Amino acid sequence: MRTSVQEMIAQSKGKKNKKFIEKIIPWILLLIASVSVLTTIGIVLTLIIETITFFRRVSVFDFVFGTTWLPFSNKEELYGILPLIVGTLKVTLIAVIVAVPIGISAAIYLSEYASETVRRIVKPVLEVLAGIPTIVYGFFALTFVTPLLQTFFPEIKIFNAISPGIVVGIMIIPMIASLSEDAMSAVPRSIRDGALAMGSTKFEVAWKIIVPAALSGIIASVVLAVSRAIGETMIVSLAGGSTPKFDGDFAGSIQTMTAYIVQVSKGDAGYGTTIYYSIYAVGFTLFLFTMLMNILAQYVSKRFREEY
Amino acid sequence: MxxxxxxxxxxxxxxxxxxxxxxxxxxxxxxxxxxxxxxxxxxxxxxxxxxxLSLDFLMNFASRFPEKAGIKAALIGSLWLMAVVAPTSIILGVGSAIYLEEYAKQNKLTTFIRLNISNLAGVPSVVFGLLGLTIFVRAFSLGNSILAAGFTMSLLILPVIIVASQEAIRSVPKELRDASLGMGATKWQTVVNIILPAAIPGILTGSILALSRAIGETAPLIVIGIPVIIQFLPRGVFDTFTALPIQIFDWASRPQQEFQVVAAAGIIILMIFLLIMNSIAVIIRNKFQKRY
CATH class of the missing domain: 1.20.5 (Single alpha-helices involved in coiled-coils or other helix-helix interfaces)
Incomplete structure (x- = not known):
């Protein structure tokens, strides 16, 4: 009997230990899970604090409405962000023109026309396209797409908005195709069969039934892709140039918000200089743009979702 | 009629x-x-x-002369970077996923954490670089070390790993969980002995894909000031280093035509790296994935 009592004591001791572990584990895990929240807080605080320092030296009005970006000038430094925003929008516009028709067409093809075998081969290959590092795309834009464009349109310069725009477009095609295809596949089979039974052609089913039904998902995918294009850095750094310009010229050198941050970081701007703080102000603007797009995408996919 | x-x-x-x-x-x-x-x-x-491409290219350090330029420092540097990013991001990612799937109550805090993760995934990588520059490089005074870059990259891919791990944990059937709890196992024992082993193929696949994103990511490294020309190998995580994508960026942005060739060779090495990692992910997915 004695041993069994001892065993029971030992067991209960073990249980106490166990109970302690069971109690502390959720808190440790919560702590780990809060790292992602801390990251967001860190990003927002970092950007805001350094941007405030920047605005002590440069007026907010000049920054938001200024049409000249000349941080490296010897005479008077000018920090008007509009040229950088225009540069970003030029590249994004071209990327959207390239990626939206191709991405949505590919999604319709994969979801409505392609056989199971074709879909199983094509989808992973498109994912490879999404997994290629952006530095590789940038190199491709600079050494292949730009010279190719120059043979057809000699007025295009070495650095321009068109070539990085096209390549950013290629980069975001898989995103649009894959997310739109998911939205189209989610439309129930019965609706498709009903339309086909009424005598519709496959194109009519796709265009008049499936696309409208999946529209919220398709729009959300495009908005997310636009957000990616706005934040894309290496392609525009390599092939876009470093000339911030406030005009509508696509053939000449431009500079985007992201490319400016890279340019300054590469040049090792001294800590504490206005230029150093300017990358945070530009980063904050960039952050606001992409955040707005992400929230818009979430809103669209929630608000306009068709439930079946 | x-x-x-x-x-x-x-x-x-x-x-x-x-x-x-x-x-x-x-x-x-x-x-x-x-x-x-x-x-x-x-x-x-x-x-x-x-x-x-040649053995010399792999064994040489960077050089002013294109024909002598090699990728040794960048290759070793990228491996060092992975040695920091892999454990950091997987521990944080899987821990967060276990919390969200197994422990979190349905309350506002949980909803907030979930929403936050999906928003974090949409933040441009260059902004993570600014975070790393302020927090790790300056505030923690890690300088442009492997550790500073590794932590920055870990945070960048954290959302991807969390979401992949969550999916893997969610796909473990409820019966396994109930059986374990019914046998008298505690919740943590169930997590460690039942859920994690069943979810590990999915977690590993997702994590490797996330790591392969980290290896090709350039912008955050430039922003935190990782140098390009390095003629020595790092000895520890506090040393400075250079990495494959940064080295490629430097070669690609040089005006001489010869360096374009060097950059392309560097890209091939980077892509081989990625190919190996992706193949491992696919093999794990096909071999160990159990269907319940």
Whole structure:
């Protein structure tokens, strides 16, 4: 009997230990899970604090409405962000023109026309396209797409908005195709069969039934892709140039918000200089743009979702 | 009385079928165009860079002379970077996923954490670089060390790993959980002995894909000031280093034509790296994935 009592004591001791572990584990895990929240807080605080320092030296009005970006000038430094925003929008516009028709067409093809075998081969290959590092795309834009464009349109310069725009477009095609295809596949089979039974052609089913039904998902995918294009850095750094310009010229050198941050970081701007703080102000603007797009995408996919 | 005028129907139907065929062709052409872009890209880079690939290229340090330029420091640097990123991001990611799937109550805090993760995934990588520069490089005074870069990259891919791990944990059937708890196991014992072993293939696949993103990511490294020309190998995580994508960026942005070839060769090495990692992910997925 004695041993069994001892065993029971030992067991209960073990249980106490166990109970302690069971109690502390959720808190440790919560702590780990809060790292992602801390990251967001860190990003927002970092950007805001350094941007405030920047605005002590440069007026907010000049920054938001200024049409000249000349941080490296010897005479008077000018920090008007509009040229950088225009540069970003030029590249994004071209990327959207390239990626939206191709991405949505590919999604319709994969979801409505392609056989199971074709879909199983094509989808992973498109994912490879999404997994290629952006530095590789940038190199491709600079050494292949730009010279190719120059043979057809000699007025295009070495650095321009068109070539990085096209390549950013290629980069975001898989995103649009894959997310739109998911939205189209989610439309129930019965609706498709009903339309086909009424005598519709496959194109009519796709265009008049499936696309409208999946529209919220398709729009959300495009908005997310636009957000990616706005934040894309290496392609525009390599092939876009470093000339911030406030005009509508696509053939000449431009500079985007992201490319400016890279340019300054590469040049090792001294800590504490206005230029150093300017990358945070530009980063904050960039952050606001992409955040707005992400929230818009979430809103669209929630608000306009068709439930079946 | 005829309800249907056959001729009219046939005429219209033919038109509609032609439209259908045309658009089918267009949709297919668009898909092929996307695939063609991939083929052209790979073909270009391989033909450009293959001539520079050699053992010397792997064993040499960076150089002013294109013919002598090698990738040794960048290759070793990227491996060091992975040695920091892999454990950090997987511990944080899997821990967060276990919390969200197994422990979190349905309350506002949980909703907030979930929403936050999906928003974090949409933040541009260059902004993570600014975070790393302020927090790790300056505030923690880690300088442009492997540790500072590794932590920055870990935070960047954290959302991807959390989401992949969550999916893997969610796909473990409820019966396994209930059986373990019914046998008297505690919650943590169930997590460690039942859920994690069943979810590990999914977690590993997702994590490797996330790591392969980290290895090709350039912008955050530039922002936190990782140097390019390095003539020595790092001895520990507090040393400075250089990495493959940064080295490629430097070569690609030089004006001399010869360096374009070197850059292409560097890209081939980077892509081989990625190919190996992705293959491992696919093998794990196919081999160990149990279907319940």
């Amino acid at each position: 005829r309800y249907v005028e056959q001729e009219k129907v046939i005429k219209r139907m033919n038109g509609r079928l032609v439209v259908n065929t045309i658009f089918k062709g267009l949709f297919m052409a668009a898909t092929l165009l996307a695939l063609l872009a991939l083929v052209v890209l790979l073909y270009r880079i391989i033909t450009q860079g293959a001539s520079h």
